[in-house]
Each structure stands twice: as C-alpha cells, then as structure tokens.
Amino acid sequence: MMLPQLGLKGSRDIEQINDRLQYHPTTYEFYTDTSDFTQDGYKKLFDAVQYVQSQGVENIVIHHPMAYGQFHTELIAPENKFPQLYRFIETSTEQLVRLSSDLNIQCLVHGSYANETQFFIHQYSSVEDAQKACFNRLDRFKKMGGNHIMFENSISPIFSYGEPSLEDEIIDHHYRLAFDTSHCFIYVHGNNEKLIASLNHLKPSIVHYHLVDSYGQQHDSLPLGTGKIDWSAVLPVLNQTATSIYEINLKNNDDCREQLQSHHYLMNLAQ
Structure with a gap:
C-alpha cells in the first residue's frame, strides 16, 4: 500500500495559496466562484495556476464554480427556463477546459448537486429524462475536455x-471520475460496505479523490477520523494512480490545519 499523497485545497487568493505551499503539497485544487470567470478574474486565476506550478506542485485541479446567482450550477437546469444559469455553466466550463489544456492541468465539474435537484427534476417528465439530460451534457463536456476534465459525484x-x-x-460513458468519499457515504446512508463496493467498482475510472469524512446523514465535510467512514478499509482500495485532496471545512480559510490533520491521520493509519 502506497502512502497517501498530500493534496490541499484553496482559492486563488495569495494568502491561501502561500499557506498551502509551505507544506509542499503534491496536489493543489482551486476552489472557484463566479468572480473567477470575469475577464480580470480569469487572468488572475491563470496567473495563480502558473505561480503554483512554479513552486513545484505536480498536480493542479480547478473545481468548477458551485453556484451562479441563487442556484447551484446544476447541469440539468433546462436552457429554455434558466438561460443565464445554463449559459454560465457552458461558458465557464469552456474557459476551464481551455485553461486546463493550455497549462496541462485538470478541471472538475459536478455531475449534479443536491440542494435544488428535486426542483430541477420537476422541470422534466421523469427522473430518467432528467438523468438523460445530465448524461447528454456530460458527454459533450467529456468530448470538449478530453483528458483534462473529470466529473464528481453528488448525493x-x-x-x-x-x-x-x-x-x-456511468462506466459505460467512459468518464474520468472524481470520487468524493463523503458524498457516496451519505448516499448509501452511512454503509461502509457499500462505500467500499463503490470504490472498488469504479476504481479503474477514478482519477481524483476528495477524501472527506462524514456521519453519513447530511453534508458535513468532516476531518478524517472524526466521522463514521472506515478509513482502514478505504485506504487499500484507492486507485494508486489517482490524485487526491482533503476537502475539509476549515475554521479559517487562510489556515489549512484541518486538511493537514486529516493527512496525518491517514499517514498514521497507512504506517
């Protein structure tokens, strides 16, 4: 079993970047919001990626913005009813793919979110139709992004x-997958056996992990070892060629302490 790599997350804010860089992470994942997709914001994001690369960080992932206006960036939001939201998802994904291709990095798009999913499902005649709309859009993004794009699970x-x-x-679509352990754990209602089965089943398609603990009931983004995920069972089934980060809620976004604590927890377990 390989030792876990240190993957940290932060925004393009220089204080956050420098806080993370002092620990020499193997992977840095950028959190983004709508401000990163203005002309000025995009340039700053581009510069921030190059700065992180210049500091020797091998793997960089940019997380697609989670929200636009009052809604999450839900792929099934129909264009005819939510034209601005639909268009923002299109243009921001295009920008991320271009940036990822130019700088040889990765971008991550959520296949879905959970907050307004029911609301958006009701715009369709059935869940199956809504799901088909999601897969159609992901297929298009996959074609656009090639080996620079990955898709993350929701609850x-x-x-x-x-x-x-x-x-x-999902496997039949040959997507490159990002696997969030907490989202899966919540989806299977805190069942560790089902989490392990899912990690094993999807393993060949997984290129990136969000390692996060949870009680398995709601979105809680806990440090590793403080929830109910059985990490001693998770660790051996991770795809060793994939990257990973600790996507933990921080008390202070300029201090990645909880992410580091999670890494130390996993390192102790591995040894």
Missing part, C-alpha cells in the same frame, strides 16, 4: 455513486 439521484446499476451506466 442526488441524478449523478451519484453507491448504486451499482447507475455506476454501470
């Missing part, structure tokens, strides 16, 4: 891990 029924039949469909 919504539209794009989640933990249900073997849906996982089979």
Whole structure:
C-alpha cells in the first residue's frame, strides 16, 4: 500500500495559496466562484495556476464554480427556463477546459448537486429524462475536455455513486471520475460496505479523490477520523494512480490545519 499523497485545497487568493505551499503539497485544487470567470478574474486565476506550478506542485485541479446567482450550477437546469444559469455553466466550463489544456492541468465539474435537484427534476417528465439530460451534457463536456476534465459525484439521484446499476451506466460513458468519499457515504446512508463496493467498482475510472469524512446523514465535510467512514478499509482500495485532496471545512480559510490533520491521520493509519 502506497502512502497517501498530500493534496490541499484553496482559492486563488495569495494568502491561501502561500499557506498551502509551505507544506509542499503534491496536489493543489482551486476552489472557484463566479468572480473567477470575469475577464480580470480569469487572468488572475491563470496567473495563480502558473505561480503554483512554479513552486513545484505536480498536480493542479480547478473545481468548477458551485453556484451562479441563487442556484447551484446544476447541469440539468433546462436552457429554455434558466438561460443565464445554463449559459454560465457552458461558458465557464469552456474557459476551464481551455485553461486546463493550455497549462496541462485538470478541471472538475459536478455531475449534479443536491440542494435544488428535486426542483430541477420537476422541470422534466421523469427522473430518467432528467438523468438523460445530465448524461447528454456530460458527454459533450467529456468530448470538449478530453483528458483534462473529470466529473464528481453528488448525493442526488441524478449523478451519484453507491448504486451499482447507475455506476454501470456511468462506466459505460467512459468518464474520468472524481470520487468524493463523503458524498457516496451519505448516499448509501452511512454503509461502509457499500462505500467500499463503490470504490472498488469504479476504481479503474477514478482519477481524483476528495477524501472527506462524514456521519453519513447530511453534508458535513468532516476531518478524517472524526466521522463514521472506515478509513482502514478505504485506504487499500484507492486507485494508486489517482490524485487526491482533503476537502475539509476549515475554521479559517487562510489556515489549512484541518486538511493537514486529516493527512496525518491517514499517514498514521497507512504506517
């Protein structure tokens, strides 16, 4: 079993970047919001990526913005009813793919979120139709992004891990996957056996992990070892060629302490 790599997350804010860089992470994942997709913001994001690269960080992932206006960036939001949201998702994904291709890094897009999923599902005649719309859009983004784009699971029924039949469909699309352990754990209602089964089933398709603990009931983003995930069972089944970060809620965004604590927890477990 290989030792876990140190992967940290932060914004393009220089204080956050320098806080993370002092620990020499193998992977840095950028959190973004709508401000990163203005002309000025995009240039600053581009410069921030180059700065992190210049400091010897091998792997860089940019997380697609989670929200636009009052809504999450939900892929199934229909264009005819939510034209601005739809268009923002399109243009921001195009920008991320271009940046990722130019600088040889990765971008991450959520297949779905959970907060307004039911609201958006109701714009369709069935869950199946909504899911089909999601897959159609992901197929297009996959073609656009090639080896620079990956898709992350949610706890919504539209794009989640933990249900073997849906996982089979996801595998059939040959997506490059980001696996958030807490989202899967919540989706399977805190069942460690189902989490491990999902990690194993999707393993060949996984290129990136969000390592996060959870009680398995709601979105809680806990440091590793403080929730109910069985990390001693998770560690041996991780895809060793994939990158990973600790996506933990921080008390202070300029101090990645909780992410580091999670790494130390995993390192002790591995040894």
